[in-house]
Amino acid sequence: MKFMQFFVVVLAGLILASCSSQKIQYGDATAVETTTLGFGSTDLQSIAAKLVDDLITFPPIVQMTSSRRPVVFVDKIKNKTTEHIDTESITDTIQTKLLQSGKFRFVDMTAVKAIQEQMQFQMDSGMVDPSKAAAFGKQTGAEFMLYGNMSSIVKRNSDAQDVYYKFTLKLVNLESGIMEWAGEKEIRKTGEKSFMSL
Amino acid sequence: MEWRSYLVRGVLVLALSATLHGCATSSLFNAYPNQAASFQKVISSNTPSPAVDSVLTSLNNERESADAMLYMMERGRINQLNSRFDDSKSDFQLVISEFDDQDLASTVQLSNTAAQGSSILVNDNAIPYKGAGYERIFTHHHQAFNYLGESDLEGASVEFRKVALEQRVLLEKHEQEVRDAYQEAEENRVDLNTLSDEFSGLDTVAGSVKSSFQNAYTFYASAAFWEATGELNSALVDYKKAFEINSASELLMQDIARISYKQGSKTEYPDLNLPTEDQGVVVVFFEDGFVPAKTEIKIPIPTFDGGFISLAFPYYDIDHWPVSQPLTAMDHKLNKLGVSETVVDVGALAVKDLKEQVPALMVRQSLRGYAKYEFQKQAEKQGGWAGQLAASVYNIASESADRRSWLTLPHTGQVMRFNLDEGPADISFATAFTKTNTRLDIKAGRTTFIRIVNANNSLITQVYEL
Incomplete structure (x- = not known):
């Protein structure tokens, strides 16, 4: 008879196991996140913090930015990993931090089209006072370009997984072509299977 | 003893309700290949139709089910062949x-x-579908084509x-x-160093084993992609891996020689299939038929007291294996542009996967035999002969093999490659039984991927420009 009872328990277990409830709560945006091994917010934040720190404390850059705020253009970061990562989000964070450091200024290539449309409107629509309209041909050209790439090496066997990310960022002088600075941030994450879970 | 017979009935009702409940799988009492037949049927053209929509909707209802993975693989492929890349992407x-x-x-x-x-009391279909290694590879392969x-x-x-x-x-x-495989090659004194310099680092001995689990069709697709995007190192590696698995392929030898030449090495290979300056490259990916489904064999096992317990096992009926057709491409003047070469037999990958599951399957089946x-x-004991009859009927009805696998996948993956002059080109593609015409807009120096799927004897064409 125990045998039959076992089946009843197992079947009831099956039905219960598949039905669970949700729990939603707010968390700290800078807290360490380890939900999965994939690229996450902690990785993004640590990459941005390390590279910005590196760049603004690099002696020649400190010297150069002591008297002026060079204009920089940010190119796309090439994603060479095995994950779909929004690299623009990483460069956005880096750009914001650099801007807030007060040492650099940026031209935003992602807004060029919108800027152009707005200026066209100011010039051609007849609705804007021509003496107060922003004139064409007055924008400042970038002196430096910030670019780089992100790559990863993933290893996996039946009970563990290891992910290594390398983010490289370079600052090049557009006129001379000289690379003024390069920084690198490495991240390694490992995951191991636990023996038992619910 | 009345309550005990209620208990037996209770178990039956629970088992049935588990199958009817959304939490369990739909393949418990309806063999998966029967369900998949309706998915395969709607893949016959890449124009939207109410039949396609109704299959997609019914598949979408399985998004939360235990076999969600399996149904989403099928749905992703159907969506992709209808050029609904965004939907397909979310399925995959x-x-x-x-x-x-x-x-x-x-x-x-x-x-x-x-x-x-619970699978012990019913059958293996009660275990949520986990997917196979070759299906995982095809999932990423399809996802790449969505992008x-x-x-x-x-x-x-x-x-x-x-x-x-x-x-x-x-x-x-x-x-x-x-x-x-190496050891065997050594024992049989197979010389591993007979290949010329270009093909160094290649391993045809390992290749003969690799063909049963690695997918050369996917290697070819990624190699062609890397070549088109200028990453010659990656292209060379993937062409070589595809060649290891298909060591007789003239096409792959040519591809490897061409990449080596592009990288600056000298080559003695006579024809590199290089496009001229005002030509574009066309790579054709041909997916023929549907991968065979598992069939079922029921083995009655005698019990100690003279009765029988029937146990079902899945297997692939290799004696009735489908034959794959090559694809021929011709230009508008009926000049032959090329014939496709088979680089993967998806059926073989599926057979290998089942073979690897056999030990675990045997353990589960013996436990199930004992439980039943x-x-x-x-x-x-509790219900007399009526109880025994009911239990035997239940045992026979509930015993079915796990025949689940991704069944809208093709049976074979074939490739060919040719160069065309810039401008519009009318190309006809034909198998022995069916043909189709496509107009391409060739751009010099660019690569065009054409994917042709032969499903239910009609050819679906998709053009991807790189």
Whole structure:
């Protein structure tokens, strides 16, 4: 008879196991996140913090930015990993931090089209006072370009997984072509299977 | 003893309700290939039709089911062949995240054990579908084509890198078999150094083993992608891996020689299939038929007391294996442009996967045989001959083999490649039974991927411009 009872328990277990409830709560945006091994917010934040720190404390850059705020253009970061990562989000964070450091200024290539449309409107629509309209041909050209790439090496066997990310960022002088600075941030994450879970 | 017979009935009702409940799988009492027949039927043209929509809707209802992975693989492919790349992408995304979760899922999962337990009383179809290694590779392969369909080359490159990782994981899992192949080659004195310089680093001995779990069609697709995007190193590696598996392929030898030449090496290979300055490259991916489904064999096993317990096993009926057709391409003047070469037999990958599951399957089936026998005995004790009859009927009805696998996948993957002059080109593609015409707009120096799917004897054409 125990045998039959076992089946009843197992079947009831099956039905219960598949039905669970949700729990939603707010968390700290800078807290360490380890939900999965994939690229996450902690990785993004640590990459941005390390590279910005590196760049603004690099002696020649400190010297150069002591008297002026060079204009920089940010190119796309090439994603060479095995994950779909929004690299623009990483460069956005880096750009914001650099801007807030007060040492650099940026031209935003992602807004060029919108800027152009707005200026066209100011010039051609007849609705804007021509003496107060922003004139064409007055924008400042970038002196430096910030670019780089992100790559990863993933290893996996039946009970563990290891992910290594390398983010490289370079600052090049557009006129001379000289690379003024390069920084690198490495991240390694490992995951191991636990023996038992619910 | 009345309450005990109620208990027996209670178990039956629970087992049935578990199958009817959304939490369980739909394949418990309706063999999966029967369900998949309706999915396969709607893949006959790439124009939207009400039949396609109704299949897609019914598949979408399975998004939360235990077999969600399986149904989303089918749905993703149907959506993709209808050029609904965004929908297909979200279907495959679900499959990919399930696969990723499995990588680090704990060895013993109690919720999973419950399903395993209930499978003991019903059949293996009660265990949630986990997907096979070759299906994981095809998932990323399809996902890459979704990104190509949306002209997102970076997205496609991520998927091609991911698929390379999965193929490597499969190789590492089968290391022992590859080692055995070497040993055999040594024992039979096969010379491993007969290939010329260009093909150095190649391993045809290992290749003969690799063909049973690695997918050369995917290697070819990623190699062609890397070549088109200028990453010659990656292209060379993937062409070589495809060649290891298909060591007789003239096309692949030519591809390897061409990449070596592009990288600045000298080559003695006579024809490199290089486009001239005002030509574009066309790479054709031909997917023929449908991968064979598992069939079922029922083996009656005698019990101690003279009765029989029937146990069902899945197997592939290799004696009735479908024959694949090559595809021929011709220009508007009926000049032959090329004939496709088979680089993967998906059926062979599926057979290998089933073979690897046999030990675990045998263990589960013996447990099930014992459980069902005990169940029958208990039923007889409590319900007399009527109870025994009911239990035997239940045992026979509930016993069915696990025949689930991704069935809208093609039977074979074939490739060909040719160069065309810039401008519009009318190309006809034909198999022995059917043909189709396509107008291409060739751009010099660019690569065009044409994917042709032969399903239900009609050819579906998709053009991806890189």
